[in-house]
Amino acid sequence: AQKVTQAQTEISVVEKEDVTLDCVYETRDTTYYLFWYKQPPSGELVFLIRRNSFDEQNEISGRYSWNFQKSTSSFNFTITASQVVDSAVYFCALSRGSTLGRLYFGRGTQLTVWP
Amino acid sequence: DTGVSQDPRHKITKRGQNVTFRCDPISEHNRLYWYRQTLGQGPEFLTYFQNEAQLEKSRLLSDRFSAERPKGSFSTLEIQRTEQGDSAMYLCASSFQGALVGDEKLFFGSGTQLSVL
Numbered sequence: 001a002q003k004v005t006q007a008q009t010e011i012s013v014v015e016k017e018d019v020t021l022d023c024v025y026e027t028r029d030t031t032y033y034l035f036w037y038k039q040p041p042s043g044e045l046v047f048l049i050r051r052n053s054f055d056e057q058n059e060i061s062g063r064y065s066w067n068f069q070k071s072t073s074s075f076n077f078t079i080t081a082s083q084v085v086d087s088a089v090y091f092c093a094l095s096r097g098s099t100l101g102r103l104y105f106g107r108g109t110q111l112t113v114w115p
Numbered sequence: 116d117t118g119v120s121q122d123p124r125h126k127i128t129k130r131g132q133n134v135t136f137r138c139d140p141i142s143e144h145n146r147l148y149w150y151r152q153t154l155g156q157g158p159e160f161l162t163y164f165q166n167e168a169q170l171e172k173s174r175l176l177s178d179r180f181s182a183e184r185p186k187g188s189f190s191t192l193e194i195q196r197t198e199q200g201d202s203a204m205y206l207c208a209s210s211f212q213g214a215l216v217g218d219e220k221l222f223f224g225s226g227t228q229l230s231v232l
Contacts, residue, residue, distance in 0.1 A: 044223055045158070
């Protein structure tokens with residue numbers, strides 16, 4: 001069975017602080033994909049990143065960075081120098097190799113960045 | 116706007132009524148997905164289509180739910196005899212799956228918020 005756990009329900013930080021959102025996953029598949037999505041108050045899910053199970057290289061995109069560690073089944077997301085516009089719900093998700101759009105989502109982490 | 120479009124944005128209905136939602140995917144996307152999201156939870160997969168064929172249905176999709184994608188373009192999701200537990204955001208997403216596995220990227224619509232009174 002596939003499962004994604006986001007233990008942090010809510011996080012509040014002050015602008016310019018760094019923040020890390022945790023994601024732990026479970027799967028018996030050897031080929032799988034991990035995702036992060038952002039859901040602002042408008043409701044639309046915005047794709048942030050996708051990694052496959054064979055690529056453990058960490059990635060940085062501007063203020064965003066992702067740390068994928070198969071040894072601990074984690075795929076954590078860090079926002080550096082947070083901004084008020086980063087306030088949203090962030091979802092970690094997992095899909096099997098055959099159908100990438102068939103996603104198993106975590107419960108999400110509500111991030112609030114205060115000015 | 117060439118994104119995924121869902122209609123209506125909001126629907127309020129009384130328990131026992133039937134409701135139908137529509138999703139227009141991005142043009143030429145061959146896959147279309149329906150998800151349901153309740154307050155404080157992540158989206159849960161309901162079903163998906165490859166062109167007009169419905170390839171997978173979640174156990175969450177009871178007999179009261181039916182989805183169609185005639186001609187492989189837009190899709191409808193119908194809920195019959197609505198119950199209060201059906202209140203949720205219904206999200207549609209589309210993608211293009213080509214020959215290469217791993218290329219598929221999902222684009223979500225803004226969802227239809229259903230409230231059953």
